[in-house]
Amino acid sequence: MDNVIEIRGLTKDYETGFLFKKKIRALDDLTLNVKGGQIFGFLGGNGAGKTTTIKTLMRLQFPTAGSAKILGRDIGDIDLHRSIGYCPENPYFYDYLSAVELMDYFGRLFGYDQAARTQKTTELLDAVGLEEKDRKKQLRKYSKGMLQRVGLAQALINGPEVVFLDEPMSGLDPVGRREIRELIASLRDKGVTVFMSTHILSDIEALCDEVAILRNGKLAANGNLGELLSQNEGSRTLEVRVQGVVADAIRDKIEFIAGAAMKSTPDGANINILDEADIDAVLHVTREAGGRLISVQPVKQSLEELFVKETE
Amino acid sequence: MSAEKVGPPSRILTIALNAFREAVRDRILYNLILFVLLITGSAIFLGELTAGQESRVIVNLGLSAILIFGTFISIFVGVSLVWKEIEKRTVYSIFSKPVGRGEFIVGKYLGLCLTLLVNVSVMGAGVSLALLYVGGGELVSAIWPAIFLIYLELTIITAVAITFSSFSTPALSALLTFFVFVIGHFSSSLRDLASDMASTTAKALFDGVYYLLPNFAHFTFVTETANGIMPDGRFIGMAVIYALAFDAVLLAIAVLVFSRRNFK
Incomplete structure (x- = not known):
């Protein structure tokens, strides 16, 4: 056109x-x-x-x-x-x-x-x-x-x-x-x-x-x-949601994984990692602490994030 | 359902008719009520005060009132005609249509001229009725050429108001237009005064004012009309040419200024 x-x-x-x-x-x-x-x-x-x-x-x-x-x-x-x-x-x-x-x-x-x-x-x-x-x-x-x-x-x-x-x-x-x-x-x-x-x-x-x-x-x-x-695909993260764990109990082990960050939730934690290969390590830590996996999903950049990034 | 390609005259007419509708809905013509009260009151009461002179007084009073009321509308509606469109941002949607800025100015001007035409016509009819009431029927036909001349003067005052308002605020435009109205009625006297002056600078100044500003003496025929004298065809013809020339030049200036304007 x-x-x-x-x-x-x-x-x-x-x-x-x-x-x-x-x-x-x-x-x-x-x-x-x-x-x-x-x-x-x-x-x-x-x-x-x-x-x-x-x-x-x-x-x-x-x-x-x-x-x-x-x-x-x-x-x-x-x-x-x-x-x-x-x-x-x-x-x-x-x-x-x-x-x-x-x-x-x-x-x-x-x-x-x-x-x-x-x-x-x-x-x-x-x-x-x-x-x-x-x-x-x-x-x-x-x-x-x-x-x-x-x-x-x-x-x-x-x-x-x-x-x-x-x-x-x-x-x-x-x-x-x-x-x-x-x-x-x-x-x-x-x-x-x-x-x-x-x-x-x-x-x-x-x-x-x-x-x-x-x-x-x-x-x-x-x-x-x-x-x-x-466009920011390279820095896209994965969000791993887990339940049945106390976030503070696993924080040290999670933060040992390169680039990983964790937020506590009422029934567990949301863990952001940069590399798919780290999913196993996160699961291992979670299971050791008695928790279970709920979901793994890519975190997409929203238009709002793009807007804020480009207009700031 | 394709649109017929219309030219500037058709768009100007559309804008003019809408400007007339705006004047009507903004109750501009309500001034007629005041005028009717003035003329009716005069017709009833003046007869007792001025024995045998009722017709002359009614012509003088009526035609002067037509000029004053008309000037008031020309100045105060004229200066806000375009300014209001910019302030209220109604020009935004107008100029997104295939409408030139010149077409808009001319259309708005003609719309106000149409309003003034209706105004002076109704007022003229009022004066005619008042003359018939006091038994001055022989003057009825004499007043209409004078009313036409007043109307020509009003078209110039409107053009002056629009021209000033194309680059100035309404308040300043109204003041400047009022000055032009006053000077225009005395410009012949100013020129006579200049001819008696020793100073060449003052003479040149008054001569400049005489030629630059409209001379409304070309449209003044009230006193003669009150005595039953009608202007001849040449006088009216010259007045028409003079008014059209001034209107055209003033509108050209207004269009030129308005065409370069940014709407913020």
Whole structure:
């Protein structure tokens, strides 16, 4: 699959202060490719540059240096916006409009006729789970979660090929999150590329094919999620769970094994070892002390560990 | 279900109609109630105070009120028109659609001009009814060209407000626009004053103000209208050209500034 998003050396400086202006680099020489038809997770701590990147791609801000293309077209090309969608973080809309009126307004900007606008509005508000009774209320009466749903619906009004979602799960309750997760997964099934920034790592793990992690405006890691998580395979550990032993009674013998570490549990101990060959030694010590083996399993690096490692 | 590829005029119209809807829902047109009360009160009570002069007083009062109310809307709605969209971040979802920044500014401007058109039209109808009530029916046809001229002036004040607000805060923009309104009504007098001055610097300064800022004398026809005099076609034609030229230049500046703006 070809790259649908190509970012080359994107840099963004902000000026702060009044008399003595100071430059702050929010985005530093970011180069990134995103292949089509996937859900791409864009991660990073607060202030890492995620929203700055998305805003620059949406031409809400102008880059200090660098360039970017979406679907092979420069981001400054207005016509490109016929083929993309965007749901901003904490979306704000005209609060004097209802959800139906807002969708109709945006539909008009794309040139849809009345029948198409009505059909799309109904389909999309159904898809994001906005209840029928709420659709004609003014948006100023909406909760954060309801606005988030409208934000997603309006991002899809033009049937985009690429959609940018900035914290799409923000403000949603667990049921809402699951519904929106299913909606995002269904977009991928239809061939839509989803570029999603979020802090909710479980959503990334559940949805994303590839991820990029930003740290202080720079790209810290990028690649297939599974591959990134298994990159630390060499230092992966095995966890041996044993019961019927007092941890302190076997601590000296266990810690004699190279690289082994032990944590006591209410009914035994969890012993981490680096080498499979040490399992026998651990079992021997455990049985001598009257204990028994419960399980042996590899300890996988979690996305949270990867995130913490790459963003610290 | 593919979208018909619409051009800038269609998108500008969509934005303008939505800006008009915003003004209506934000109760901007409620000022009409105050205006109706003012004109009705005048029609009833002025007759007793100004024997035989009711029609003239109603024209003077009514047209001046149309200008003042309209200026108030132009300045205070105009300066917040774009600023509010940036502050409330509603521009984020607009510019993710195929909408140019220039289209947005022009659309918002035309939306406010449409609001002002409805406003001055309803007010004009109110003045006409008040004239009919006091028996000044012969002045009804005379007031409409003057109201049209006031409307042209309001389109310039709105363009000034939007231009200032494209690079300044609403409070400062309102103040600067008010200065332009005041100076614009006295710029001919300033030029006359300059011609009598010995200092070439002062003369150049007042001449600069005269040519740089709009001269609203081109739109002032209230006193003549009260005496039943109507502006001729040439006067109106020149006023239209003058207003369109100022509107175009001011909007071009606003678009230029707004197009370079980063939304944080």
